[in-house]
Amino acid sequence: MQFNVAPVSLTSDEPGPFVVWAGDDGYDTQAGYFSLLASSGIKGTLFLSVDWVDQPGTSPVYGDSYITTAQVAAIVSAGHEVATHGKNHEDLGNYYLTYGAAALDLLLGAAIGDIQSKFGFSVKTGSYPGGSANSRVKEIVSRRHEFFRCSRGVVSRNAPDPFDVPGIDILAPSQSAIEGYIDEAVANRSIVVLFHHGSIDSTQLTKVSNLISYASSAGCDQGNFYRAMSQRSKWLSTRALIDAQGNAFHPVVHTNELIVDRNDNIGDHYVLDLDESTNAPFMDATSGTPFEFRKDLLALGTFYVGRRRVFEDFATTNGSTTVSSGSAGFRADDVGISISGTGIPAATTIASIVSPTQATMSAAATASGTNAAVTLDRPLSLGVTAAGEMRLYNGLSIYGTQSQEVSFRRLESTLEGSISANQWINSGTAGVGGAMTIDSGTGGSYVTIKGFATRIRSEDDTLRLRLGAAKDGIDFGTAEDVTIERDGSGNLAANVSLKTDGDLIVGTAGNGLLVKEGSNACLGTATLVSGSATVATSAVTANSRILLTPQNLSGVGTPQPMAVSARVAGTSFTITSASASDTSTVGWMIVEPA
Incomplete structure (x- = not known):
């Protein structure tokens, strides 16, 4: 019409x-x-x-x-x-x-x-x-x-x-x-x-x-x-309602196919159809240009872009134009679209529909087969551009054997639908449940995710991981208070303890263990006075292993035995030398048993 x-x-x-x-x-x-x-x-x-x-x-x-x-x-x-x-x-x-x-x-x-x-x-x-x-x-x-x-x-x-x-x-x-x-x-x-x-x-x-x-x-x-x-x-043509500014609104069109024609010196048109079983809208362009929605697009069913899907249960017979499939659901508007696959000659189209499970082709099959992968194609769109919002209350399905791309300026879920791992399709094979796979292919290609922050939640909606946001790093946990990030000097920095069940290996000679000194630290030096020094640090516990090493000799001619003679957990510990005249500088380190 x-x-x-x-x-x-x-x-x-x-x-x-x-x-x-x-x-x-x-x-x-x-x-x-x-x-x-x-x-x-x-x-x-x-x-x-x-x-x-x-x-x-x-x-x-x-x-x-x-x-x-x-x-x-x-x-x-x-x-x-x-x-x-x-x-x-x-x-x-x-x-x-x-x-x-x-x-x-x-x-x-x-x-x-x-x-x-x-x-x-x-x-x-x-x-x-x-x-x-x-x-x-x-x-x-x-x-x-x-x-x-x-x-x-x-x-x-x-x-x-x-x-x-x-x-x-x-x-x-x-x-x-x-x-x-x-x-x-x-x-x-x-x-x-x-x-x-x-x-x-x-x-x-x-x-x-x-x-x-x-x-x-x-x-x-x-x-x-x-x-x-x-x-x-004003009512013009078949229930097309036009306001005084020339804007069409709330039109009701009863037809199998709507053709929109520019009717000017530029010409060209596109075709709007509704899926007979799902009422999902899809469009075919004649000039190969992208579809542009200058106002909000409201899709209550699934919105299809580009090619139709690939089916893997086709049966063909050598020399016969008849093909069958239990899942294709052949429709009247499939007549004229291309069909391709193993044993189907190039440039073959659907000639007629026998039933939802059977159709005839414009050319006979060159081989017999069962469970063959066959593609039913609509004209390929170069893309869909929406200047307004696209409200998809059911879902967005992208079909085709070529590489597909979806770009979002803003992406959010609604009560009517969500972005689900159940069916994220690129190759055309459908699925329900199971994992969502992102495959970047081979040859050194990457998967790039752009966003202020990427949040990963478990099935119970608990936040487990956040990448990016205000820092170049990773957040763990619901409170987003545990982080691993790269600091300004290129070091990997964490704000909590790191635990390993294996060895901590420093694989390059010249590198080692660096521990921050200062107030209430686990590493430092103390100078003995009359063979004794008390170190104030809240890091000491009742179980601390305190390592002592003289850094120089002062007041004595030879190194003297020394020990931790007293400790107050959470407050201090005392170093005592065997010689009361010892005024050496002693290096100390606190290590806790795991």
């Missing part, structure tokens, strides 16, 4: 500024607010938390009683729009994180169903309780709504995102401040969404009445959220 989608030019007949009047949640004082709108000829939008209808008690925020069934019915009878605002004012982002996508979709469906069954209103729009949501939530609400409002306190400049349209709570701002927002909408021919919660007293109704008059005098159209958004959208 091929169709044209042309942007809409901004001309004098395009929609002008629009003021949307709305209410959130569902409070009894909103009945008077919507009555005022109706008396002014304005149809507004009630973003209703449907479970709040007829709820007993009062709002802890506004002090209002909750809206009643009769009040909502009167609002609907007056022609106002009713939209969803959660079912029980749930934060949709938190609800999604807690219960998942399917549960959030059911919640939205239940809210829509309750409004339709109780008030006979067909819901088309909604708003986020709390005012904001992430991209995943926006995708889910788009399944059941045409437009969705958030709450950011700004004017919507032509609403570039139909599921993130900002609005302004008008309870607190002054009338003049809100008039400034209306002036901005006039200047930009855009919409401004003004909504009220509770505490709508006579003063607030007067302010609303004055603002209605001000917007009217400024030439603004006024009404509900759906009409404002619909005016800024």
